[in-house]
Amino acid sequence: MVSNNKTYNFFVNFLLATLIVACIIPFWLLFVGSVTSEDYLLQHGYTLFPKEFSFSAYQYLWGAKDSIGRAYLMSIVIASIGVVANIVLTVLFAYPLSHKDLPGRGAISFFLFFTMLFNGGLVPTYMVYTNIINVKDTLAGMIVPYLLMNAFFVIIMRTYFTSSIPGEVLEAARIDGANEVQSLLKIVLPMSKPIIATIALMTLITYWNNWTNGIYFLTTRTDLYGIQNYLNDVMNKASFLQSHMTGLINAKAVPNISVRMAIAVIAVLPLMIAYPFFQKYFVKGITLGSVKG
Amino acid sequence: MEKKTKAPKKRAMTASEKSYQRLRRRRRFIRYLPLYIMLLPGAAYLIINNYLPMAGLLIAFKKVNYSLGLFKSPWVGLSNFKFLFSNSDALIALRNTVLYNLGFILLGNVFAIIVAIALDSAKNRYFKRISQVVYLIPFLLSTVIVSYIVLAFLNPSNGFMNNTILPLFGIDKPIKWYNESKYWPMILNIVFLWMSFGYSSILYYSSVISIDKTYYEAAVVDGASVWQQIIHITLPGIKPTIITLVLLAIGRICYSDFGLFYLIPQHSGLLYSTTQTIDTFVYRALLELNDVGRSSAAGFLQSIMGFIFVLGANMLVSKLDKESALF
Numbered sequence: 319m320v321s322n323n324k325t326y327n328f329f330v331n332f333l334l335a336t337l338i339v340a341c342i343i344p345f346w347l348l349f350v351g352s353v354t355s356e357d358y359l360l361q362h363g364y365t366l367f368p369k370e371f372s373f374s375a376y377q378y379l380w381g382a383k384d385s386i387g388r389a390y391l392m393s394i395v396i397a398s399i400g401v402v403a404n405i406v407l408t409v410l411f412a413y414p415l416s417h418k419d420l421p422g423r424g425a426i427s428f429f430l431f432f433t434m435l436f437n438g439g440l441v442p443t444y445m446v447y448t449n450i451i452n453v454k455d456t457l458a459g460m461i462v463p464y465l466l467m468n469a470f471f472v473i474i475m476r477t478y479f480t481s482s483i484p485g486e487v488l489e490a491a492r493i494d495g496a497n498e499v500q501s502l503l504k505i506v507l508p509m510s511k512p513i514i515a516t517i518a519l520m521t522l523i524t525y526w527n528n529w530t531n532g533i534y535f536l537t538t539r540t541d542l543y544g545i546q547n548y549l550n551d552v553m554n555k556a557s558f559l560q561s562h563m564t565g566l567i568n569a570k571a572v573p574n575i576s577v578r579m580a581i582a583v584i585a586v587l588p589l590m591i592a593y594p595f596f597q598k599y600f601v602k603g604i605t606l607g608s609v610k611g
Numbered sequence: 612m613e614k615k616t617k618a619p620k621k622r623a624m625t626a627s628e629k630s631y632q633r634l635r636r637r638r639r640f641i642r643y644l645p646l647y648i649m650l651l652p653g654a655a656y657l658i659i660n661n662y663l664p665m666a667g668l669l670i671a672f673k674k675v676n677y678s679l680g681l682f683k684s685p686w687v688g689l690s691n692f693k694f695l696f697s698n699s700d701a702l703i704a705l706r707n708t709v710l711y712n713l714g715f716i717l718l719g720n721v722f723a724i725i726v727a728i729a730l731d732s733a734k735n736r737y738f739k740r741i742s743q744v745v746y747l748i749p750f751l752l753s754t755v756i757v758s759y760i761v762l763a764f765l766n767p768s769n770g771f772m773n774n775t776i777l778p779l780f781g782i783d784k785p786i787k788w789y790n791e792s793k794y795w796p797m798i799l800n801i802v803f804l805w806m807s808f809g810y811s812s813i814l815y816y817s818s819v820i821s822i823d824k825t826y827y828e829a830a831v832v833d834g835a836s837v838w839q840q841i842i843h844i845t846l847p848g849i850k851p852t853i854i855t856l857v858l859l860a861i862g863r864i865c866y867s868d869f870g871l872f873y874l875i876p877q878h879s880g881l882l883y884s885t886t887q888t889i890d891t892f893v894y895r896a897l898l899e900l901n902d903v904g905r906s907s908a909a910g911f912l913q914s915i916m917g918f919i920f921v922l923g924a925n926m927l928v929s930k931l932d933k934e935s936a937l938f
Contacts, residue, residue, distance in 0.1 A: 319732040319840060320827045323775055326837045330729045334742045337726065339844060341745050344760040347771055349718070351763060363774030364763050376938060411653030414646035421643065426650065434659040436918045439910040440893050441903065442667025444659070467656050498645040528867035534898070546755045550874070553758065556875055575769065577687070589751060597744050604810055605817050606751040 345491045345586070351579035352376070353363050374391070375580035386581065388546065392543035396460045397525040404521045405514060406477055407467045413502050416479035440515045444534060455540055459535030465524060474606055478513040479506060519596055520603040527590070545585050552578055671911035675903040701909055703884060704866075704892040711872075712864045714800050715807075716857055722808055724853070727815035728845055732837075743816070746809030754870030761802060761875050765789065789877055792885040799886065802875055803868075811835040814856065815849060850896035851932045852902065858931075862924035865889060865916045887915045 334571060343366075351364050362369070370449035379386060414420055417425060437443075443463065453459040483506055491501045507514070532547035543551065556578060593600075624632070653921070667681075669753040674687045695701050707886070733739045749757070763769045771784040789792055826844045846853075867888035876886040885894075889909060896906035 319728070319837070319845070321732060321833045321837045322924075323834065323837050323841075326732070330732045331735075331738070333729050334733055334738065338742055339809075340744045341748050344763070344805075345748075347763050348760060356827040358911050361769075363766070363769035364771045365775065388691050407653045407656060411650040417646060420646060421639075426654075430657065432658055435921050436665060437661060437914060438664025438666075438668050439914045440890070441897055441907040442664035443665055444897060445681060446659065446663045446767070459746060463660065466660065467653055469657075472653070481734065493701070498642075498649075502649075503683065523751065527755075529753060534887055546753050550755045551761070553755075553877075555760075574658070578759070579763065582756055586752065586756055590748075593748070593751065594744070597747065600747065601743070601813060604750075604813065 338543075345590075348579050348582055348586075352576055352583045353508060354576060356574050356576050366518035372576070377581075378577050379584065380582055385544075386584070388541065389543055389545045389548035391525060392460075392542060396457070396544050397522055398455075400461045400465060400525040401518050403461070403522045404463070404466055404468070404471075405518055408472050408517065409507070409514070411467070412472050412479060413498075415476045416483075418480070430469050430472055440534075444494070445609040447535065454535050455537060455539040455542070456535075460528075460531050460542060460544065461525075463531055463535065465521075465528060465531070471520070473511070475513060475517065478510060482513075483509050511528075516599050516603045516606065519599050523600075549581060549585055552581060641725075665914075666683045668907075668911050668914055669925075670903070671907040675907075681721065681882045691904040692912075695908040700887070700890060701905070704887045704889050704909070707885065708867050708888040708890075709864055709875060711799065711803075711867060712795070712860070714802050716860045718800060718804060719811055720853065720857060722804060722813035723815050724814035724846075724849070726808060727819050728841060728848075730816050731819045731917075743809075743813060746812065748809070749806045750810045751805075754868070756875050757802065757806060758870075758874040758877070760797075762877065765798070789879045790881050790884045792938075795876060797883055799871065799875065803871060804928070811856070815852060818849040818852040819845060841847040853932050855928055858924040862921040863917070866915050866922055867891075869894065 347364050350368050352375050354368050355370040358370040447453050447463050453462055488501055491505055529546035529550055532543055536542055671691055673684045676684045767785055767787045831839050867890045868888040872886055872888045873891045876882045892907045893910045896902040
């Protein structure tokens with residue numbers, strides 16, 4: 319765009335700046351809520367600038383650090399196992415498919431690709447994971463269903479293998495007597511670091527943000543909850559309390575408003591701190607989608 | 612290579628040729644064997660996670676009895692579907708799913724294109740970069756966190772809307788957001804936009820910046836205004852991206868973001884008439900009401916319609932723009 323139109327340029331900058339504010343204000347509101355005293359919140363609600371400072375919410379969290387800490391730890395364990403397993407499966411499936419001369423390659427590709435077109439949905443998937451392979455109330459329930467392998471990433475990885483690794487290099491390795499496993503480990507993987515990093519990052523975010531597996535597959539073992547399910551659970555208990563002011567459950571068991579906001583702040587914080595460092599790969603990861611696999 | 616091996620088949624092979632063929636085949640097998648073994652774990656996962664559930668769609672035609680097991684449960688024909696449509700719940704969920712998706716497609720794409728063009732027009736490089744980085748933050752968050760944020764705005768007693776924003780407009784009576792379904796189409800559209808505009812505007816932006824700059828320069832020499840540049844250069848330039856993104860979204864018109872419709876309205880039953888979608892309907896029927904019949908019937912219809920729409924949308928994409936088609 320070439321423009322010396324002052325009104326237009328003003329409008330452009332105004333729009334972009336407004337959107338920056340619109341993206342940040344909600345977090346600011348959460349943060350201010352977490353450092354405002356409970357009484358003030360109850361009487362006047364959320365404000366953009368803290369009127370009555372109080373760090374009691376964070377003190378409360380420090381007191382409850384065992385349960386929050388465990389949820390955090392579970393999220394880290396789930397995401398680490400998930401990402402490693404996902405990358406291993408993806409590489410192992412993508413590498414054979416990158417061999418143009420592999421007999422049956424077309425059929426195998428279709429076998430993979432068809433999962434992107436058609437799926438059974440929640441009910442049969444739930445039945446498979448609770449009746450045929452039982453992952454209910456296990457750590458595997460958080461890791462295996464839906465997330466372990468993504469056909470789209472396999473296709474992206476295969477395309478990367480075929481387009482960015484010169485066939486001559488692999489040919490030379492074979493002439494030198496390298497078998498397929500050796501070529502994969504010694505040549506292909508070291509040359510594919512950028513795409514592996516990008517896919518690992520996208521998978522990491524998916525696991526970190528996932529809460530649906532928790533509500534589908536963890537019913538009694540809430541000790542396996544990651545941070546997202548922990549947050550969701552706190553929210554449910556609080557709204558239950560609000561609609562049943564009958565003292566059925568112990569009111570003290572549910573953190574108050576500022577504490578809830580503080581938990582949310584703590585849950586978002588690591589992602590926000592790390593974001594500037596990985597945002598380059600993140601942008602690359604989401605624009606992968608616009609490149610045909 | 613293949614032609615060479617096929618040709619000699621016409622006459623009887625000599626013994627040495629046969630043994631040579633065998634050797635070749637064995638060599639080929641030994642060479643490819645490790646590759647096939649590598650495929651096994653992924654294939655096993657796809658069978659468990661994707662193909663078994665596809666076959667499992669058939670339970671929509673069964674009356675599931677856990678004591679008999681899934682396989683021995685009796686077939687009941689279409690009775691689950693009759694039961695599903697015995698009241699209007701499922702139809703409302705279907706209507707909501709389609710209407711929300713249409714709204715998301717229209718608003719989401721128009722807004723993303725405006726933002727992408729604005730990003731391209733901004734002169735300050737750092738401002739541009741910061742904008743892009745910040746816009747993706749909402750996209751990075753889990754829906755659980757977003758539901759906390761929305762509650763901070765809409766909480767009837769201490770939310771930011773009722774306490775700060777509405778009084779600015781002279782509305783002092785607090786609105787009970789979570790009790791009145793009429794507000795939710797607007798709220799969910801705004802939340803959707805907030806969460807996703809960064810993602811889609813960056814997709815469009817990468818398409819906008821690939822337009823050859825000399826077009827704009829030539830247009831300016833000819834006296835084209837900003838508006839004319841947008842209409843005659845930018846929009847035609849990103850047309851393939853628009854078509855692809857819109858058609859792919861239409862392919863998913865029977866699906867909804869479960870978290871958006873389940874968590875953001877705080878499971879408020881009063882809002883079901885405008886917040887229930889097929890995904891929340893199936894979830895609630897299966898796991899909250901333990902009604903396998905209805906949920907499997909609704910899920911079956913969603914999968915089949917979803918498949919038809921994906922195929923249809925892709926056929927259209929490949930007709931309009933072969934490069935952008937999924938297959």
